[in-house]
Amino acid sequence: MFCDEIHIKVVSGKGGDGCVSFRREKYIPKGGPDGGNGGRGGNVVFVTNPHLNTLYKLRGKKIFKAQAGQYGMGNKRHGADGADLLIEVPVGTSIYDEETGKLLADLTLPDMRFIAVEGGRGGYGNEHFKSSTRQSPEFAELGDIAQERSIRLELKLVADVGIIGLPSVGKSTLISVISNARPKIADYPFTTLIPNLGMVTHKDYSFVVSDIPGLIEGASEGKGLGHQFLRHIERCSVLVHLVDAGHFDSITKDIAVINNELARYSEILAQKKQLLVVNKGDLLDAELQSMILEQMKAAEFTDVLFISAVTHAGLEPLLDRLMGMVQTYKQAHPLELSEPIYSDDAELVHLPDGTVLLRPHFAKDTEHWTISEQEDGKLVIHGTRIEQIARMTDMATVGGLARLHDVLEKVGITKELTKRHLFEGDVFAIGDIDVEFMETLA
Secondary structure: OOOOEEEEEEEOOOOOOOOOOEOOEOOEOOOOEOOOOOOOOOOEEEEEEOOOOOOHHHOOOOEEEOOOOOOOEOOOEOOOOOOOEEEEEEOOEEEEEOOOOOEEEEEOOOOOEEEEEOOOOOOOOHHHHOOOOOOOOOOOOOOOOOOEEEEEEEEOOOOOEEEEOOOOOOHHHHHHHHOOOOOOOOOOOOOOOOOEEEEEEEOOEEEEEEEOOOOOOOHHHOOOOHHHHHHHHOOOOEEEEEEEHHHOOOHHHHHHHHHHHHHHHOHHHHOOEEEEEEEOHHHOOHHHHHHHHHHHHHOOOOOEEEOOOOOOOOHHHHHHHHHHHHHHHHHHOHHHHHOOEEOOOEEEEEOOOOOEEEEEOOOOOOOOOEEEEOOOOOEEEEOHHHHHHHHOOOOOOHHHHHHHHHHHHHOOHHHHHHHOOOOOOOEEEEOOEEEEOOHHHO
16 A cells, blocks of 8 residues: 655654673682673664655554663673664665755665664773772763654655556556556556656666646646656756647646646646656547647647557557656756755765665764753753763762763863852752752862
């Protein structure tokens, strides 16, 4: 069953907690700290599968959650990383942030990957914190929290040629005879309820065609079926505007109806290059064909072909024209067809195996922070890395608090808090976490 839009929540895996442990063996009474690190939580990753053309398989589930990292153990044993959750989607899937409406990634390439939420980092065990001045640390880090995101997936099928027209003009028949698509065909309106994709191979050149359910007047306002699927032809290089020769007395009007709906739906569609194709042309004699051509010239349509999808008359010239138009478009728009679109808070990485990966940026600079004052006078510190350190600090341990205040001292936050007249025991916040100021620990 076809489905081109769904709403889901993705949740990454929480990082595993670090371990507090000391080596205790016979004849080694003071073996030192040996607590292992926690494992990283799993990412939620969208992966394009060129063999899919619907989002239907994702409809039955609302929350997709990756595996959490395992906790560290004694004897320097690190916890296992949580497995990434891979979600397969069709090529042409756009991923939006549900809350902001922002486009996160437009997955237009086969086997492309997008990390929607990253797993939490595993906490360091106490073995990590040993030093010449801290020989027996009795604290470890907590695993970082999981990330959550509400997401809207929107599928825009990737086709080179889109076939448009009123209901029952022969769109499904045409795509069935020029490609490997096998849509349902019957003699009544709206036989086609979903878009159909087909691969055309002509003179050793291949391209993809798509037809959408027939459009009617008012489609852009929600009438009929075609308006639901107009987005699928926004990516097309060329549009085949199919009309029925049996309606030769109203062809100009029929064309105007479709073009008006395209313009009202999207300026992008209105500007697409169109090839006007008259189906059932074998039913017309030379005089009627000449009359139709005159009508088309009056409507400023100079690109007109006559075909018969049933008898296959005129299909060879049609495929020649489409092949040439697709090739011309791709030569004129090489970047548009090859470069993925993604938000400015992600980065594009080409992996050694050829996979294209989109992953979030992550600031690791501990010195990048800001401080602000709330209306109630509480001071709040913001910064990607310093907030992560605060989240992963076990506030129930003196050693953990001492380490946090040591970091605050090193990056200059303690000095700034003192300037703002914060005293021992006063409470400030790092992100959403309240911290008691202990100058003696810094």
